[in-house]
Amino acid sequence: MSALRAILFDIDDTLFSTTEFARHARRNAVEAMIERGLKLDADTVLRELDEVISEFGSNYAHHYEKLLQRLPPEALAGLNPSLVISAGIVSYHDTKFQELKPFADVAPLLADLRAAGMHLGVVTHGWTVKQAEKLVRLRLLRFFDPLAVIISEQVGISKPNPKLYAKALRELDLPASEVLYVGDNPTHDIAPPQSLGMRAAWIKRAAKHDLAGTGIQPDHVVEDFEGLRTVLREVYGIAV
Template sequence: MKQELKGIFFDIDDTLYSTTIFAEKARRSAIQAMIELGLKGAPEALYQELIEVTQEFEPNYGFHFNKLLDRLPKEASSHCNPAILVAGAVISYHDRKFRELALFPDAPPFLEKLSQTNLIRGIITSGLAIKQSEKILRLGLLKYLSGQEAIIISDQVGINKPNPKLFQKALDRFGLAPSETAYVGDNPKKDILPCQQLGIRTIWMDRGGKHSILEPSIKPDYRVESFLEVEEILKKWGVNLP
């Protein structure tokens, strides 16, 4: 007989909200702002160049727009102050982010129900502490969690996904056994596999994003496309949701 579920943890990006769609909109807004400030080039070509920059220098690198200018022909930004172009891009990016950052529509009602249970509810996420914390606050996630101690950010503990030790931190912090714990994430290699290695129950949130290919060695307990399906799984596991 399966042990009682006592805790459930979530990834943030592309699990609770669409990082992919949000990032594209924000980056395109930034490119348009740079063009309006004098940068020369076709919007789509500049956007694709920016995507290459983010792939080569990682998403959390702080100088994507500077690197974009560095790799463009000099005539693209002649008669422009590079600092003004970068500042315009940053302002536009963040304005779009603050305006449109939102949970998937099916997440709030599910999280509200979950918050009325006795389950330990937390976040295990990769990224810079300040960026991930900002997302937690702007998305309104804090009220659904079992306190701030239920937030585990890779940058704060010196361990990153897919190292299983990151997930073990959550188990140790709350005295949970792997079989008493579930994790919901979108990335098979970084979310599902390390939990699988520890024996944590896994729910793969597959909304058709960039991590929709599953390798044969990775075997989530469930694959879902919405939190309505997660709700049904929890009921199967004996969780009484209101």
Template sequence: MGSWVFFDVDDVLYNATLLKRMARENAVLAMVEAGLPVDFETALKTLLSIVAEKGEDYPRHFDDTLRALGLKVDPRVVAAGVVAYHDTKRAFLKPLPRVFQTLMSLREDGYLLALSSPGVPVKEWEKVIRLGLHHFFERAWFGEPDEPRLERAVRELEISPESAVYVTARPEAVDAAKSVGLLTVRIRSGGSASLDSTVGPDEEVLWAWQAGEAVRSLLPKR
């Protein structure tokens, strides 16, 4: 049996940082055009503070933005933001360059690929399916914090952690994977590019397409 390679989703398979920024900016523009009586910069700054406070998966970012601005929740304005946000994500959700080829070559070399991220399972699968990459992955673990989620994956696969690799762009995920005993490849990109993990990764690359060779250097194909 081949070695397992776990892939995070955001800023690994696609440029999540750029896409979210574009989607939020377009949402605010649409809200202003729909009658939001606040300038773009103020509204965007308020929205970003709500996202930072409530988290990425909170379902009422736009409602709370209006409240934080001292306004009543206007369904028309909120709907304009929601439509623009999702239209932007659907239009620009594309795999990072050469990710498709990287996953294909790893599969062809006998590696077993899995997904693992702390995101909401349905939302994570929606992204991966829209990216057209879902058929590369044999298993997936979503929704839990990094360490217990990775521990569960190792346990359910009945493998030793040092025989598998986790590929991620998040420094905190590197630390969690190392604490579980997994080998790690850090992609130094996205919103966390300037941040370091407490424990250094086994390999570090700048671009997602370089992860394939990093995996092979840690776990040569059998």
């Protein structure tokens, strides 16, 4: 087995709980809209918002405008829709400023890996500014090689295209056999890097994706970054 010289990470539901954060931030946004006068209960509005996000995607810029278009007219009677939307957006961003934090075991392992001389990077799917902002707000950017932060929109290649991972290998100037990828989505984060000869670890604590029926076999399956630490120490001999 080749020595491991670099580790690349997914962001969402790998470095922090995207799913839990988004759920909380959206509820806060809906409650702020109701405080502004929206005449519906929070659960009803959240169900409609979830449907909007499912249809238009999480990176769509006008979720709340679409949401109000779908609600019954009486829910907005006597209200200025732009003020209702603004209340939701402000509350969402206030939640982001206050609560966007990495999993507790992430920064300690990244710090130890850097101290051990490992190259660290990110391969992530999403809008450039949005994904970069997450790394800054999570206060993790200092751990990663700047040129090895690969964002799909920025390079014009989307997961699960293996070319996205090949771009990271070129930036690191390392062969695939010396690089490990860590992510939570088997289809996007395990099979594509493996197809290039990289090793891949599936981190499953977010419980959003399952291996069942995929035919995908990760090189390692871990619950969290403490489990990853054990693999790196016992399998690869890295002093962490």
